[in-house]
Amino acid sequence: MASLTSGPLALFAFAAVLKVVLFPSYHSTDFEVHRNWLAITHTLPLHKWYYEATSEWTLDYPPLFALFERTLAAIAELTGGHVDMTISQHARLDTHTLFFQRASVIVTEALFFYAATRFFKHMNTREQTIRVALVFCSPGLLFVDNIHFQYNGFLYGILLLSIYAMWENQFLLGGALFAITLNFKHIYLYQAPAYFVYILGAYCFVKVGDKYTFSLVRLIQMGLTVVAVFIASFGPFFQHLPQIMSRLFPFKRGLCHAYWAPNFWALYSFADRVAIQIVKSAGGDDTLGDVKSLTRGLVGNSVFAVLPDVTPLHTLVLTVLFQLPSLYLLWKKPTKAAFIDSLVLCGFSSFLFGWHVHEKAILLILIPFSIVAARTRRHAQIFYILSCVGTFSLFPLIFKATEAPTKVIVLLMFAILAHHYLAILTPTNTENLKKSSTTTVTLGLSIIEKMYLYGLIPLFVYAEMLHPVVFSRGQLEFLPLMMISVYCSNINTPNMPAPVENIAYMDAVEIKPTTQQLKAAAAATMKETSSVESSKKITTTTTTTVKPQILDSQANYFSNKFI
């Protein structure tokens, strides 16, 4: 008898068919963007691709993605020419094109699935299926790829294959695969520091006797491999490099995306809004709030009214600053575990402090994290909270009423299943003892963490149901978005140091100064934000920093007692 748990392949088939049923769901203008790219690469010669500007949906991904679109266009041509590939200023939609593009997402996701199975292939079928499901059935990816419309699935597939190659000590292959990922979509640059440090530490330094010596040959080998990938990708566009660069890095866009990503800047902007009200009520300048500020939800240069303005340089410095601790750890001890932790944390810092971050970038954290989500109970807890909140923060992306049930049901399914299986995968010693008597498993979240997660329910009810009724004429239309972002950023910001704690557990001697540094940094950021926010944050921060030690000491106590 086969069931849902009968194997990863059944899981893939089930997920794929479910996604087919989702075809007529709402799709964003990203669908139009990709259709336009299909048209551009199909109708124009290569050298005109990055100059075409009939519509606002110009080609702004690196060359490999353009080639990918060209391939898709060729396949579309083969299927009988029903796919609409005309360059057009306005949105064009017909069922064939929609189905073709939606289907292409599902088919290319097979690579992501394959990559996910690689990691767990030596486990038994049941555990393999559960772990692959945690990676592959990411609700966030479903929202972004299969509803909103993008091709992140297969890109994460290449990224995961690259991580896997690194773990298997096939560094050149891993490096090449990462370079390929970069040449598909440059957002993965955020994770380049971790790659750089790991390659340097684990590959370029060779152990000779007791000493590590630097191997220039290896560095050159790696350099050549990466450069070769870049030449293969950008080579055909050699004469148009400046044009491509201006498309790839448009620094004219504002600090926050049209929707606030739930990151540090959401809190910052929120503090600014609060400050405006305080200044106004104190009899200050009445025109203060009229600047084109972030809460208006416009794409463009943002201007803060009270707090100091933020430039790309500030965000870069902050991002790098917060990447440093994990990179330092990785450098000191370049283990496989430290590598993936560092990847997650690099993604995390960029998400929190980066310039013009989109809420979709949360996947950059969640997907690599999902591989090691069940390493320890604390990992599982953080992953669980982060995924639930991160997925919830994607809700505004899919804003049509017709998709509201889909969003809610998918997130609930994930919340129930992930809670159950993460708890099973990370048994604590106390639970092992009780296993015979009790059948229910829990993840052991703290009261505050639970309250925070349950808080999403009233937030959803207000943002999606009550707000349109209360403000029926469209006033304050961005208030729900702001609320969601502020609420979600609240968990993201203080939770960041937590995975480092787990490295700390395994590598207790080296971590001490770093933990303190991070705590100091966290305290510093708290001072900057408004007092309302910080009170919540302090509580959460304390739980994240104190709890692991308690858990671990408990675990040690029990293992000592019973061995």
Next chain:
Amino acid sequence: MGKKKHTDKDLFGASALPEQPASTPFTSVSVRVSLLVALLLRWTLSLWGYSGLDSPPMYGDFEAQRHWLEITTQLPTKLWYRYDLQYWGLDYPPLTAYHSLLLGYIANAINPSWVALDASRGNEDKNLKMFMRYTAIVTDLIINMSATLVFCKMCSKSKTRSEQNTLLLLALIQPGLLLIDHGHFQYNSAMLGFTLWFVVCMAKKQYALGSVFFCLALGFKQMALYYALPVFFYLLGVCVGVAKRSGAISGLKQLAIIGISVLLTMGIMFSPFMGSFEDVGQVIHRIFPVGRGLYEDKVANFWCAISIIIKMKVLFTTESLVRISIGATLLAVLPSSIHLFYSQLSPPKIALANPSRKLLLALLNGSLAFFLFSFQVHEKSILIPLMPATMLLAQSDGLAWEGSVFITTAVFSMFPLLRRDGLAVPTVALTLIFNILYGFPSVFESEGKPFLLVRAAIGGLYALMSTLVFCESFVNESPVPKLPDLYTVVNALVSFGVFGLLFLRYNYVQLFMDDPVVVGGAKKKTK
């Protein structure tokens, strides 16, 4: 290997789950997730097209249902079964009308233009569509999904956990019902759900309450009459059984209780029309339109199949055709129903893990006989035998491959209809989901059953059905110009063949292969 293990612990954590999950009772996790998957599929299906979208002036079943909201809300009861009958006049029994009235009130409160008399005809407002979809899902949830859940819990004692989980999910996402109710658009789930509540009550020996539920099913859709003969024989068997064991008085008392609850329920449902003899007559006349002909369209039943050889419509008058079909139907129903009657005379003393097996088999055989041989059959009516077949799957593994083939073929038989509604893609998708979860493994991977030859035949059948579906979807013109609806005819013939064989198989199983599973899992042959 030792080294590998060490890295695993560092990277993934060392859980080392056992291959099989621990055996525990029906967990809340699996129930919740099954319900969520069922709701998700219903909702995503709702995003697709529906019957009669963009096809004025008559539109389709969606408009019919909406129209009934309109007439029940806006007109006095007297006019419900009389108003402009040419435009989707109400032709379902009163409970459907009350259901429409309730929904109509809500619709009126949200947006009066959805149910404005006459002015709302053909309204294709996106929000109206969403509202109607919600009503179908809520109706399904309250009446049918709840019954399914109770039924599956009731007979989950003898199974392992992974089986229970699959079977509950399977019963909740049976593709035929989903596609018709939440794609094409109807409220069949209400009628089927009431019938399932009847089955649950019978298993718990709540005969009066059960009869009320069956009356509600009848009051919602007259198609529940397909079940009527087995139900009648079952209840009669119960009464006679009581009489045999505890004396005639007790038997008569039991009969009176059942009779009174039936009469009361029916009386309350029809009370608004009791004013005049003529009113009741009008309702009855609307519900049973004999004048329409032997069969509609191309249906996978006996009359349509033999019409290729013998033109019955030419040879006989409508009246004699009615008589012939009634005779044939009765002949086909009676064996299983009478068997059911006798089985109730001496019920087993021990508690059974699958107490509803005989009843479900008889309901299935009775309704399938009606589908195959009765007058005026619609292809959607296959949903009626499909319900007990699905529940038999959910109850025991004994009829696994039969049920899988039945469900798959039933969806296939409705494919031409669903394709017209723009539902070709989800039809194939949902059929695949069902078969990935349950169908393919139960036919091709289970040990011993069915025989190799049967497996090969089923494989061939699936290949043939896939080819037909593919041709119908992508090869637009019929290869034979003289026969424009060749695909539909072939579809009906293939489906009839499968249904006919399954009818024989299910009858054989009911009459000769009765093996009740005793609580605790041990099988015991009674015959």
